[in-house]
Structures are given as structure tokens and as C-alpha cells.
Amino acid sequence: MIEFKDVGLVYPNGTEGLKNVNVTIKDGEFVVIVGLSGAGKSTFIRSINRLVTPTSGSLLIDDDDILKYRGSDLRKLRTKIGMIFQNYNLVKRSNVLKNVIAGRLGHTGTIRSILSLYKKEDVGLAYESLKRVNIEEKIHNRADELSGGQQQRVSIARVLTQKPNYILADEPVASLDPPTSHQVMTYLKKINKEDNITTIVNLHFIDMAMEYADRIIGMRAGEVVFDGPVSKVTEKTFEEIYGRTIREDDLRGGAKES
Amino acid sequence: MIEFKDVGLVYPNGTEGLKNVNVTIKDGEFVVIVGLSGAGKSTFIRSINRLVTPTSGSLLIDDDDILKYRGSDLRKLRTKIGMIFQNYNLVKRSNVLKNVIAGRLGHTGTIRSILSLYKKEDVGLAYESLKRVNIEEKIHNRADELSGGQQQRVSIARVLTQKPNYILADEPVASLDPPTSHQVMTYLKKINKEDNITTIVNLHFIDMAMEYADRIIGMRAGEVVFDGPVSKVTEKTFEEIYGRTIREDDLRGGAKES
């Protein structure tokens, strides 16, 4: 369980990334965060694994305030949270297996990982994860030989190998074309259901959000302006999130310039 | 007027980019080409300004076969055809004005352009074009300081400065988020109507195609499999283009992996 309690975050340059955020995410939920660019979606997500550190309030994960974590506590926390990035963030020159097995770094001793002495079961797990996203035949290819969608699947496999309790995905499909986007979202959803991993995803497309989410959180200017199940999303919700009424275009997330 | 007569194109590696294409595009039309990835959309569009050269048939523009053009003929041809690219293709380190005025290169002497001695009217035209896409206030910014949508608008301004008779756009919105995509398409449509410039656009999204096009050309494996006004697009059209019946996903251009 993840609990944001009055969380605020002010960037060093004074920008308020998060304002007074109060959100509780239960285990196994599939939550999608939507909002305009700069609304604070990334900041929200990155707070959870402390890639950024909120400056006020408290953030509990499994009833423990992670804001005071440092060093090895932090690494342990991150070990149980998997993260998927917009640009996949694979090591382009390493092969797929090596990228995926990097998911086990948090569980592997430093020496062992430097010498590439993985446990058999780790390699097995990595292979299994690749199979789950149907990309096992690319195992020895270099990451930069793969298409965008394939790279994102590898990055999902990396997260799976990590065996996390939580998965964070920061606009995982923004660099992908629509069919591939759906593929990737489908895999995320499947994993969420099969393994009961709490999943939090940032998206631009509100209709895609509605299709996959259990629950939608709308953000605007660092604040949570909507929080509820998909069924509760109404015209008013759009108004709150985008600052105006819903139009046909919004179904593709679009807006003509007035 | 653009006429494809039995046009075929075989790439050096043997791939058939175009097969037996017969299409006539009248002046002032707004044509959208749709098709799967690899269908030959880009090849079609790039044949028109000879960025690629068809290997058989003839391609007439204003009743002149452009396939035999070389050197200065070719540059004159390109001067009257503007092109917009998926990745905007701006010179990132140059400022907006310099990027836009590059649209006049075909009309400017080499020496003059290298010494940056532009004619007053060219600079004025560039400014006018920037105004038309509402981005005149960024005139002195460097291109890499702009967002994707803004960059694409600059690239439209560049094309406008060229004062072309034809505009080709190769997936102009594929790198943009939906709201911005609509903005860009709206500008293209507006220019098409106001200046009566024949416009040919490649798109992935069939619903966006339907919204803006006068006429849709569907391609598959290098062949034209549909050609007609938007009103004639039926379920069968989708089958022809995508090789299967229409599904809800196609409206976002999406397809779940089976």
C-alpha cells in the first residue's frame, strides 16, 4: 500500500512539483495518472521510488515512511519497485539478456554482478520474463537492434525480473505508435492481473487511460484534481483536469487551438 | 496536377516500394495516404519531389515528366514543392528565423545565402509565415528550445516561405501528442484552403485521415488499394487497406496483439 499524506515537493528552482497530495493506492490496483504536460505526473511517480524527494508531508509504503530512507534502505525500497521509462532506458550496446538481468542487480552482490556470475535461477527468471512479453527470441540481440515497441517490452521484462511489488511507468507509450502502445499497455495490464502487482502509469491519452485503468488520478498544476474509478469519470472530470469542457477531440486526447 | 502513370519503384536491395501506381491528383486537393507500416506511403510521397526516383512508369507534374529531371531542373521542381517531415528536420542549433528562411534557398543565389544577405521581402515573407502558424514570437529562439508541436509549426512556416504549389507531408504528426497533432493538421488544412495549395499527407490514424481529407488513398504492399473521397470509405475499404475488418482499435490506429 502506498500512502501520500500531505505530500509537497518544491524543486530547487522554486517550481512546485507537488502540492498537498493525499492519495492512497491499495495493493493490486492499476492506477493511471493523467494530466497536462507539466501537471506533476512524473514528479508524483518518481517520488514513490525516491528518484525525487518530496520536501514536505510523508509518503508511506507498506506503512513505512520512505522519505527518511537513505543508502541501503533506499536501495532495498527500489528493489521492490520496478520502473518503466518513456525512453526505455536500456543500455543500447548491451544485449537483451544482459539488460534484463540488470533487473536483479538489487538482489545480487556487487562482486558477483561485476564478474557477471549470475545465479542460474536469475538467468532462468530473466528468460522467463522475456517469454512473458513474447520477445525471447531476441535474447542475444543488442538492444539497439530492436524497434521501439520491442525495447519497451524488454524494459518490462527487466522490471518483471526484478520481481517487484510495485511497477511505476512514466509515459511508457509516449514514444510508440498507437498499435504498439496498445500492445505494451496490454502486457502491463496482464502482468498487473496475473501477478497482482500494483501498477501506476502516467498517460497523456485519456481514452487509453479509461480503457486500462481501474482508477484514474487527474492532476493539474501539482495538485490531484480527480481521483476515482473509471466509471466515475464524467464531463466534469475533464473540466477539472484540462480546465475546460470535454470535446470530441479529447477522446484522442486532442484539442484544437482556439 | 500530379499524375502517376504505371509508376513502379524497386529499391536497390530488391524491395518493391511502389507497384503499378496510377493516381491523378488535381490542383487544390487535400489527399491523405493511409496504410500499414511499410506499405509504401513514404515512397509514394518522396517520389513526387524525387527524393527517391521511381524505376518505371512516368510521373507528370503539370504535364511534365519529372523522372528525367536532373541537376537544376530538379532543384527548380523542388522549389515549387514544399515538404514537411515526421521529425520536423529543423536545424536544431539555428534559430527559428534562419530555419524558416531556409525555405527560400531555392530562390536565392549561393553566395547571397552563404553570406546571409537575404532580400528584405524574403525576411518579411518568413515572418508572415511564422505569423500564420502563430509562432512569430519565437522568431529568435533556437529550434531546440521549442516543443515538438512548435517545431512542426516552424517547419510548416518554412514550407510556406517556400511559396510552393504543392505540399507533401510525411507523417507530420507521428511524433506529436494528440492535441498538438490536431493543431498541426488544422494548420495544414487551413493553408490548403486559403492558398489553394495541393496537399498530400501520410497518416497512420485513419480517423484523423477521415476528418481532414478530401480524398483518401489507401496503400498496401506498394499498391494503391483504395482511392476515393472520404464519403466512399466503408468497412470494406478498411479490409483492403489493413487486410482485416475494422475494429474499434483502428479508430486510434491501434491493434492489440492477438
Added chain:
Amino acid sequence: MTKQTPSLSQTTTPSLYPAKTKAQVTLIFFIVIGFYLFSMYWTQRKMVGGFGDALGNMGVVIEKFFPPNLSVIPAVWDPMAQTIQMAIIATTVAAILTIPLALLSAQNITTFKPLYAGVRTLLNILRTIPDLVLAVVFVGLFGVGLFPGIMALIIFSLGILAKLISETIEAVDMNPLEAMRAAGGNTLQVIYYALVPQVLPQFTSFVLYVFEINIRASVVLGLVGAGGIGLVLDQQLRFYNYPNAMAIIILIFVVVLIIEYISNKLREALI
């Protein structure tokens, strides 16, 4: 909701790299290490002393350089200036000559294969010639003086610069070039509008890097009568005025640092 336990049988556990790659990389690795060990043995076989006093001996010599006699610096300012001037001329000429050569030896700009290969080979050969040989040959050609020194620096810099810059050109984003071509620009216009802005920052920093190299190469040039600070340093060493030599070294160091500082500032301004 079954958490899949990975099956751990041998067959499903793939190796990290394909066996072939593994074997090849291992082989290369051992060849390199083997050759290193051989080289170490080979180069040490004539060593008599061992390492016992190595540091002590070095210490004795290093001590002789201290304290540096900084009072000579005003007197050596002239040759230092001469060195800088030589480096400026050589770097400028090399930078100008590099432009066409780098374009001709960049695969993505010069599509005519024989021309590209020809220029590339020429540059490779230029790069192989040791600076000392260049200096000696040019002294043979032009007689002693600054000119052969400058010529040697030009050729030497040209080899390095053209290689570095042609590699930069090969790495640029070709899309803007295509856009310019689509707008009807001719080759020169395309290069000037789309290529130059992309390579300019790298170009500047490489040119300054070569400038720095040229300042240091002047030590070699002093040996063939090309003048400059290298000659003075050599004289001081020959007369066993080590503290003076140290002062000159410090001066060279400071000049190099200043160039580096300016170079960083310029790069920041351009990027």
C-alpha cells in the same frame, strides 16, 4: 494469479552471450593480454637495475628542478609568444584546409566512393608521419627557420583534425540536410545551412584541442631550428639549468590551462 516460478532446467537457462561471440572475445582478450605480457618481458629483458632505487633516483633528479627559477619568465616571454604565434598560424591554416578534406572524407557527404577512399587514404598516410620526420623533411626543403616548423605543424594538425571532423560529420543528423534538399537548395547551400550549424561546436573544440597540441609540439620543433619556447627549454636543459627549465615548463602549463579555459568558454557559448 499464479506467480510463475521459473523453470530452472538447464535447457531453458540461456547463456549470457552466444557461444561464438564468447569464444571470439575471449580469444581476443587473451591475445591482447598475452601480447602485453610478452611486450613487458621483451622490453624488460635488458633491464639491469631492478626497481629498488627507481623512486629514489627519480627523486634526486626531480629535486634538481626545484625550486623553479621563476625570474627567467620575463626573459622567455618572447620565444613563448613566438610559439603561440606559430601555433596560431598553423592551427588557422590547418582548420581552413580541413574543411574541404573533412567533407571529402565523410562517407555521408561524399557519396562518390573512389574520391572518398582516396582522400581518406591520403589523410591516413599524413597522420602516420611522425612530427619529427615532418620537421626534418621540411627543414630539408625550406631551410631552417619558422616556416618549416609551421609547415610541419600544419600537416601534423591536418591529419588529426580532418579525421576527427570527418567523424563528426558522419555522425550528424542527416534529416535537416534532406529537408534543405527538398526545399531546392544546392549542395553548397545544404552544407552551409544544415551541416555547418551541426558541426560548428565540435569543430571549434577540436580546433582548440589541436591548438593546444601545437603549442606542446613546439618542443620538438625547437630541435630543428624552428625557434620558439622549445628551443629555449632545450638550451636550459643542455646547460643543466634545471630550475630555469622548470619555470619554462610551468609557463607552458599555464598557457595550456588558459587555452583550455578559453576553449571551454567558447564551447559553452556555441553549444
Added chain:
Amino acid sequence: ACGSSEGGDSAEGSSGDGGEKPDTIVMGFVPSQDSDTIADTVEPLAKRLGEELGIEVQGQVMTSYNALVEAMGANQVQVGFIPAFGYVLANEQYGVEVILKSERYGSGTYKAQYLVRTDSGIEELADLEGKIWAYPDKGSTSGYLFPANQLMQEFGYESGPQLETDFFSNTLSAGGHDTAAIAVYEGDADVATTFDDVRTELEEEYPDVMDKLKVIGHTQDIPNDTISVTKELDDELVKEIKEIFLSFNEDEEMIKIMNEVYNWDAIIEASDEEYTVVKDTYQKFKDNIEL
């Protein structure tokens, strides 16, 4: 920086400090630029010396006498073939002692010469005033030190720099004896000071050099290149080395080698006093060489 490898396994052991007989002797050789053929090997001498001594002798050719002097100071090299000027420094810095020197053209000394163009109208040293002087480099005994010293004495100048600026109108550091001569030949300078006689070396490339350049004077005698030893070397051993080298003079085969390779007629005894003249000259320049 240098500690990254294990000791030289092949080295026979440490060279003795102070009076012990070492297992291996290293012989360093800096070829004299003041000679018309510049030898590039010390191998024949080292090999013979080793055979006679029954100790391994390694010969190394070096191109900088600074390096050789320092190496002798650190006792990394025990026997050095050093030009006169280098010897003076080695003696002053590290007490290196001369035992032998080479004999060329039947003499243990050589001279430096003043070269001018035949058609220049310069006939004697006094005519050099206001002219351009090309010298090989300031560390050259025959190319700079001796002629400079001679001119200073003759025309009453205090220091080298004074001579260069007040007596001559300009100077040119040519880098080598040959290039100094060529500078005069080509008209870039009016007088070159070189060893006697650099022109023979240039005859092949400049066939008319003998006619176009003439010698207007010589300096006093300069002692030839030395064979010197470090003070750590055992006296007995030094004596033995000296005798072996001297015995080469009787050996047909060695005479031939010395002549062909080093242009030497013989190896003769030498003492430190002979080099006093170089030492004195050096002392004059030592302190004001710093420009």
C-alpha cells in the same frame, strides 16, 4: 606510475654501489654531432668489451647527453661515451671521470671552423661584425661554445648574449651543423660555426659546396669525445676496462670497426685536465645562457 610491474627477471642482479664488481655493465653512447658520420650503434665495442671482461656488457645508444649524464648519476650507466661538453657536466654534477678519448685523423683534438660564402667578401673574423651568425645549438662545443668564447676574447665581449646582440646583427639556431652550413650556403646567414669540416658531408647533396663556402678561421683545439666511468665503479675494474680498450688499438679487426663505424683511428688515454679548457668555457656561459 612505474610500480606496476614486477622487477626485470632477466637482469643479472644489482649493479654494485661503491667499489663492488657488478655482474652487468651498461655502456651508454651519445654520438657526437661534431663529426661527419654519426654512428648509431655501440654494439661492436660493447660486445668485445664484454668478451674480454667476462662480464655482460650492454650497449645503449641515446640521443640526449642530459639523459646519459643523469643515468650515470643514478649509476644506471657505468661507462659513457660522451662528447666533451656532456663530460664536463657529468663530471661537475656526478663526479664522472674520463679515462679515454677517441683519436680522429691522428689527433686527440679537433677544431671548429668559421664558414662563410666565398663571394661574401668576409676574409677574417673582424669582418663578421654586424653579420648574421648561424650556429647548430648552444649546447654544441664546436658549434657554439668555442667559437663564441674565441670571439668574446678577441673582440672584448663579456657574455654570450652580448656577443649575439652587439657583435652580430642576428643569430640563427639551426639545429645541426649541416643545417647551419646550409643556412649560409642559401644566404640566410653570413657565417656558420661548425666542426671541421662539415662540408664533406654535404658534398653529395650540394656538389659545389666546397667552392661556394670557404673557411676563414678555426678555433683552438677541442678535446675529442670521451670514454668516462662513474665513480662507483671499482678502480680495478676501471683499470681493466681501460686496458682492454687500449688493446683494441693493436687489434686489426677492431681498428677496422672503429674506423668504419665511428670514424676513429684509435682510442687513447685522457685525463680530466685536458677538458679544463671546455670546463672554463662552459663556466663562462653557464650563468648567462639564461637569456
Added chain:
Amino acid sequence: MATYTLPPKRKKSIVKRLKHIAIFFAVIALYVWTFLGIDIDWGRAIERAFNNFHRVIPKLFHPNWEAAGEVTVKIIETITIAFAGSFMAAILAIPLGFLAAQNMSRSRFLTAIGKWILSAVRAFPDIILAILFVVAVGPNAFAGVLAIAVGSTGMLGKLYSEVVESIDMQVVEAMEANGANKVQALFYGVLPQIIPEFLSYAIYRFEIDIRASSILGIVGAGGIGTMIIFAANNRNWNEMGLILLAIIIVVTVIDFVSARIRRKIV
């Protein structure tokens, strides 16, 4: 054609404009100073080259084949020295390169120290390095190895640090988000990104070191460098021609072999 309104002029701050003007005049002044300081009689230089051409150039192209055996031996000696030296430098430069890279440590102080060390090493003339190592280990090939190792470390360290500064730090962030510690992030996120460049720079430096003739001559390391110096002193252009040919062949072969190795590893 209609007349258009011109765009507003770029608003440049006066300070900036003054700065540009100042830089412009500084550069002009620099060149004036340079050309006033250096006087070269171009006519004479060209005339001279014309006269001397036949003395030098044709002989370079008529290598003295008699020396082929010796040149072969010496060049092999040079390769071993250069290889051992470059190899040591390639390793030594790694910690220094990381130390001097801005994105590897938050401490600006450490970065500055790293950069200073590298600059200092580069400012040190070869001849002094050579003397120091002759004194340390005697005049022999190994002194050459050490001199080359230290001499190359300065340049390699600088190039390495630039490579490290240019890597994609997002990948490192992804590793950290996995729970990897600093060392693991280094090995998994950083190393794969830099190895190919490090390797090509090391090989490039190896090439340069093969040509590092003067330093090897000074330390009595033998090798091709000593031959070059003696060929130059004796004005033996035919032999110089052969030596050059040998170096060109060796460097070309190295280029070829290294390109293949690089392709395997990159």
C-alpha cells in the same frame, strides 16, 4: 509580390553585444599580433622549396632497401614498446578520466583536481619524462615503455573524461531505480556505453605512440625512433623513406586489425 512587415529585430542585451564586439576585436588583434610577430619571406620559402625539392623528395620515394632488415627488427621493437606503454596508459587513464568527468562526481573540487592532473601531465615535455625514467630503470626499452605510458595518460585521460561526460545518464537512473548500488550502476549502466570509445581512443593512441620517435631515442630504447633521428642527422633521405614506408605499413595494418576487433566488441 506584396510587401511584408519585417520581423522585430532580435533584442540583444547591450552587455551581450559589447561582449561580441570585444571578442571580435580580440580575435582581430590576436591575428594582427601574430602576423606582425612572425615574418616569413614567402617568396624565398617557395623558391627554396623549388630548389631543394630534388634533393629530398625523390630520395624519400627511393627507399634504401639495404636497411630493410634492420628497419624490420626496429619496428617490431617499437611495436612492443608502444603496445606495452599504451596498454598501461589505457588502464592508468581510466581512474583519471572518471575523476575528471563532471557527471561522475558531485564534487566540483574532485573534478577540478582530475582535470588539473591531466593538464599537468600533458604539459610535461617528453624529454623530461624520458630523463626521469632513464634514471629510474636505466636506459632501455622499459624506460621507453614507462615514458610512453605516462606521456599517453594525459591525453587519454582527457579523451576518456569527455566520453564519460557524454553518456546517457538516464540509463544510470534506470539502474538506480532498480535498486542497484553505485558500483553496479557503473558496471551495468556506464561501462557498456563507454567501452567502445575507450577502446578506439586507446588504439588511436597506440598508433600515435608508434610514432613517438623522439622520446624513445632519448632513453636509448632503440626502436625506429633512434633510426629516424640518425637518418635525419646523417641526411640519409633514402633510409628515411624506408622508415616512413615501414611506419605507414604498420599503422595501416594496426588500423585494419583494430577496426575488426572494434567491430567485434562495439
